[in-house]
Amino acid sequence: MSMMEWAKREVEIASKRERGDKPESEWDYGCACYDSALKAFESLCGDGHSGFSIGITKGILNRLIDGKPLTPIEDIEDVWNVCSRGENGGVVTYQCKRMSSLFKDVYPDGTVKYHDNDRYYCTKWDDPNLCWHNGFIGRIYNEMFPLTMPYMPSNKSDVIVCDELLTDRKNGDFDTLAVLSIQRSNGEKVEVNRYFKEGEKSFIEISPEEYEERKKMHEKRQEQEAKAQDEN
Incomplete structure (x- = not known):
């Protein structure tokens, strides 16, 4: 069995599972993606790539898909x-x-x-699936790791591990911020352990001790809100 025959068979199996009980005549998003991938694979096979060169081509294609320069x-x-x-x-x-x-x-x-x-994103220490960008944290990150030219971006983003606390509900979603560590794209882990509280115009850096006090306030607020909800 050739690589192309094998790929067609795999796409056929996957598409059948994706489609489920829906009729063949009904358009399916997942099946369309499988078909598109098969077309790309067929094009690569048609160019006579070996296992090595197809891997190189895959890397180039991935960077183009991710919007990264070559x-x-x-x-x-x-x-x-x-x-x-x-x-x-x-x-x-x-x-x-x-x-x-x-x-x-x-x-x-x-x-x-x-x-x-796209060089970094933030995540919570206790919920790595929650990801976001934050301009204030981004400035701290860029001060630690200035971007210089010429610039060739990595295939992976750096991950900034953070924590957010809310000591008072009137302050919105959070009023205390911790930048704990940065997982670099090259595998290096950089400890940061810097803490901030909301000020009048921006966040103000605080000591680890004050952060721990605010963490207790955060936990107390959570307990009070949970108790009030139970009573209602």
Whole structure:
């Protein structure tokens, strides 16, 4: 059995399971994805790839699908579009044409900083499936690991492990923030252990001791809310 015959058989089995009891004439999203993957595989097989070269091609295709460049990005005029002309304190912001998640900020004093929104994401220490981006945490991350040119983004994002507390319900979703560690894409784990509370304009760094006190306030609030809910 050839690789193509094997692939067709696998897609047939998977599509049958995906479709279930629905009639063949009815369009199915999952089956359409299987068919699309089979077309791509057939194209690769038709090009005469070996197991080694098809792996290389797969890596290239994955980067294109993820919107990542195939060669390093350099800071030249042709790769940037202006997206903000100094409205933010005189900072001019540019977006990269080759990678939409990459930005360049040029400050009035000539300082240049880069940030890639896909270079990291945040997750909770007790719920790794919960992921988000946070501008404040992003600035801390970029200070620790400045992005420099030429830039070739990793296939994986760095993971910033955080915790969020809410000491008072009137403060919204959270009013206390912990940046615990960063799992780098290269496998390195960097301990951070920095703690912040909400201030009038932004978050203010606090000591580990104050963070622990606020954690107790958070837990007490949870207990009181749970008790009130039970009484109702």
